[in-house]
Amino acid sequence: MSFITTTLKSPWLLRARDLVVHLLKYWPWFVFSMVIGHMTKENFPFSHWPMYADFAKNVDYVFFEDKQGQPVPAYIFRETSARLKRQFNSERKREFKELREKNPDREMRPALEKQSVENAALLMTERLGQRLTEKQQAQYEEMRMIRVVLSYDEDNRIKRDRFDGQYISLADLPHAPEGTEVPPLPPQPLPDNAEGSEEEGAE
Amino acid sequence: MSSNTKTKTNEEKRSLFDIIPRIEFAWWETLCMRLGFAWLLYNRFPFLERLPHADEALTFPNGIAKWVDLTWALQPEAYLVIKSIMGFACILYVTGFAFPIASTALFVCFLIPCTLQNSLGSFSHYYQMMVLLLLAQALASWIWTFAKGPRTLVQPGTALHSFTTRVTLQVLAGNYVLCGLTKLIISEGKWIVNSQYMPLQFEKIKMQHYYNALVEVPPNVGDKLNAYAIDNPWFSMMAYTPGLIAELGAVALLFGRAWALWTGVFIVAMHYIIKVTMNLNFQQHEAMVWIYAANIPFWTVWLIAKALKIGSNKHELQAAGK
Numbered sequence: 001m002s003f004i005t006t007t008l009k010s011p012w013l014l015r016a017r018d019l020v021v022h023l024l025k026y027w028p029w030f031v032f033s034m035v036i037g038h039m040t041k042e043n044f045p046f047s048h049w050p051m052y053a054d055f056a057k058n059v060d061y062v063f064f065e066d067k068q069g070q071p072v073p074a075y076i077f078r079e080t081s082a083r084l085k086r087q088f089n090s091e092r093k094r095e096f097k098e099l100r101e102k103n104p105d106r107e108m109r110p111a112l113e114k115q116s117v118e119n120a121a122l123l124m125t126e127r128l129g130q131r132l133t134e135k136q137q138a139q140y141e142e143m144r145m146i147r148v149v150l151s152y153d154e155d156n157r158i159k160r161d162r163f164d165g166q167y168i169s170l171a172d173l174p175h176a177p178e179g180t181e182v183p184p185l186p187p188q189p190l191p192d193n194a195e196g197s198e199e200e201g202a203e
Numbered sequence: 204m205s206s207n208t209k210t211k212t213n214e215e216k217r218s219l220f221d222i223i224p225r226i227e228f229a230w231w232e233t234l235c236m237r238l239g240f241a242w243l244l245y246n247r248f249p250f251l252e253r254l255p256h257a258d259e260a261l262t263f264p265n266g267i268a269k270w271v272d273l274t275w276a277l278q279p280e281a282y283l284v285i286k287s288i289m290g291f292a293c294i295l296y297v298t299g300f301a302f303p304i305a306s307t308a309l310f311v312c313f314l315i316p317c318t319l320q321n322s323l324g325s326f327s328h329y330y331q332m333m334v335l336l337l338l339a340q341a342l343a344s345w346i347w348t349f350a351k352g353p354r355t356l357v358q359p360g361t362a363l364h365s366f367t368t369r370v371t372l373q374v375l376a377g378n379y380v381l382c383g384l385t386k387l388i389i390s391e392g393k394w395i396v397n398s399q400y401m402p403l404q405f406e407k408i409k410m411q412h413y414y415n416a417l418v419e420v421p422p423n424v425g426d427k428l429n430a431y432a433i434d435n436p437w438f439s440m441m442a443y444t445p446g447l448i449a450e451l452g453a454v455a456l457l458f459g460r461a462w463a464l465w466t467g468v469f470i471v472a473m474h475y476i477i478k479v480t481m482n483l484n485f486q487q488h489e490a491m492v493w494i495y496a497a498n499i500p501f502w503t504v505w506l507i508a509k510a511l512k513i514g515s516n517k518h519e520l521q522a523a524g525k
Contacts (some may be wrong), residue, residue, distance in 0.1 A: 030374075033374045033381070044334070045314060045318075053388075078253065080411070082325075084325075093264075106433075116505065131259075150406055158402070158433070
């Protein structure tokens with residue numbers, strides 16, 4: 001008992017306590033903004049700022065291709081490539097969670113991961129295809145999502161593993177009203193480019 | 204004895220609004236800050252084109268969109284109304300009159316579209332800091348109003364603006380420090396070691412730039428640096444460690460005027476290094492650091508005063524301001 005009492009009266013503990021008291025007394029907004037941000041995570045306007053909080057050994061990006069295999073620029077969808085990638089990963093994680101609930105077997109995990117990527121790519125293509133006008137849909141005819149995963153190979157060079165999503169016929173999808181298409185963006189620097197090139201959320 | 208008594212009396216006098224080290228911002232300083240921040244807010248209001256389509260379901264509702272339907276704001280007419288209110292609120296905000304109302308209106312005007320923008324599964328960290336500062340200013344000014352009486356609701360007051368500026372600095376510092384702490388938490392303390400994989404991120408960002416509008420980004424110094432970093436992992440660690448130090452050290456923004464200036468400059472330098480090596484922009488964050496931390500108007504006046512030898516003491520300047 002005396003050991004506990006002595007420990008509690010230790011000058012080091014008292015210093016730590018004084019520091020906390022000092023912070024709360026004089027910098028309460030500083031302390032609470034950190035606590036609230038950490039607890040609420042990603043709930044606008046609060047954030048715990050997870051962008052580049054860790055560097056994975058493989059990173060990915062996504063884009064769309066038309067029937068001829070030509071890439072479709074992200075601005076056509078009123079999005080940026082960075083935002084499309086984050087949306088895809090949110091869809092992929094949700095799909096994987098749902099699939100795991102149905103098949104909790106550990107051995108199934110790789111197959112479910114693959115399935116979740118396919119499902120998310122399809123969902124993304126369907127959703128974004130609807131942002132095109134009828135004219136644009138006719139121009140691109142079909143569309144699919146491509147995911148590229150970057151990692152280092154054995155020679156320490158950057159390796160690209162490509163996943164091709166399933167083609168969807170745009171003629172079958174609802175379309176945005178004519179006249180709502182986004183005008184082509186001028187070459188770099190883009191007027192709103194800062195938004196597109198801002199920091200990423202953590203994966 | 205008398206010195207001890209005096210210190211004790213000063214300690215006793217400290218209230219909720221006294222934040223150490225207490226900086227008394229002069230009226231012209233806070234006016235410049237409000238002008239700068241309002242300009243930033245007005246120019247960076249999210250474009251309607253950047254928000255989800257009006258008929259589109261929110262796939263991943265975020266923040267208050269989880270409980271409240273905000274999709275009405277995606278209609279062009281509603282968006283125009285919000286933008287107009289934002290414009291008027293900016294003017295009111297600069298004047299300093301009815302500050303709690305102006306800051307709250309600005310907060311709500313930004314909260315709605317920015318929440319919608321974050322409700323499709325992708326989190327942009329573009330607006331968070333601006334809106335958090337607005338929230339802090341609105342909360343602080345309402346607390347001040349309730350504590351000091353309803354008259355302060357409409358009257359502009361140097362003390363109120365000085366208080367909200369101190370609060371703003373605390374929230375700015377708190378979020379930078381949190382950003383550094385999150386890096387250590389998520390990476391389990393291995394952030395610096397793992398930064399050797401940064402060239403992969405650079406390549407990803409480059410490709411994303413391309414797929415934005417199918418425009419090639421011309422090779423720049425970032426390409427050369429990242430090519431070098433692939434074969435020399437220590438280079439990434441060396442280049443990005445100061446960034447982590449700047450974030451964790453952002454608490455120094457609260458140590459006083461000079462500390463705020465130099466810490467602010469260090470943070471802007473960190474953003475510049477990231478811009479060069481990763482092609483990522485932090486224009487709004489930099490602007491907020493210049494406005495609130497660097498506080499250029501104060502130091503300009505201080506330098507002029509010193510040059511003219513009319514009183515270089517910071518406290519004299521503050522007193523003159525009041």
